[in-house]
Amino acid sequence: MRILHTSDWHIGRTFHGTSTIEPLRSVLTALVAEVIAREVDVVVVAGDIFDSATPAAEYYSVLTDTLRALHAAGAVVVMTSGNHDSATRLGFQAEFAGLAGIHICTRPENAATPITVTDEHGPVHFYGIPYLEPSLVRHLYPGTTLRTHEQVLANAMTDIRADLAERGGRSVVVSHCFAVGVPASDVERDITSGGIDLVPAEVFDGPDYVALGHIHSRNTISDRVRYSGAPLHYSFSEAGKPRGGWLFEVDATGLVPGRTEWVSLPIPRDLVVLTGELDDLLGDAQYARAESSWVSVVLTDRVRPMDGMRRLQERFPWCVRLDHRPVGADAASTETYTERLRGKDDQQIVADFLGYVRGGVGPTNFERRAIADAVADQTAAEALA
Incomplete structure (x- = not known):
């Protein structure tokens, strides 16, 4: 079975005020072409399908067109909700979409119930873990301590391993989280604060492959645990980094060693x-x-x-x-702000400020006159008040 791992489509995100809808359409069209050319059986999308919990109607059409094209290409789709998505909106009519082979995993209580796709070697179980906010899921597990993302994902993986032990067969886990040791760019919003969102890779022990989302650049934590990154560049911190997804294969015994390859997508x-x-x-x-x-x-x-x-x-x-x-603007000063102001009049304070932000270059003669006039005007206004 050939499986393509993607994530973080972020349909609807803007880039410095400019819409990315048309560039994203072109990249997703190229993704469908790769699915056809490489005879991909399953496409995985690991969260953050949309960039907002309230996507516009135009953004739904981008998703619908892409899913329709993937279905026409003969691929099964397994996608999960991310921290940017509204699980309720994304999962609307998911039951009916599943009948067409478009599986949208948004319900935490169903994380250990797999989507099973069968090939000539038997079943491959896809466990879609939606983004798990501890405060929103702990009521599902009374008596279990669930305060961090590590704890909620460890809890989900315990259930998944138990289910897999009964079913048998090969398995793929799909999750949206921040794995320990992976650097983030400036567009991945912190899921929480204080570092409690970090999840050790060991939490995902067991499955043949773990398809992760949330980090916007490709990263390999191990041969079986990877990030695919986003299909578009959404920040200058990502400049020069490739865009695409991981294509991997599972045979009768599981993940095929040495057969995971990077599939590049065009950069508009x-x-x-x-x-x-x-x-x-x-x-x-x-x-x-x-x-x-x-x-x-x-x-x-x-x-x-x-x-x-x-x-x-x-x-x-x-x-x-x-x-x-x-x-020279970064030159450090040991003086406090109060010490720098001591004994200076208003004109000197403004002149020193200009010198500070310009790396030591003070005001020009024209600027000195303008400063003097402004200070004089303000002094006169205060005297009349």
């Missing part, structure tokens, strides 16, 4: 981070490759250029982020 628009002074970025031919990419710029000019974003977008139309980090 690359992400590029450029660092330098404005004039260099605008004039240097080496940056031509970035003219058709999403661009994040870190300007190192000592003085923040006027109209920096507008000028950058003249060359880089898809520039969406600008940070100003002048050379």
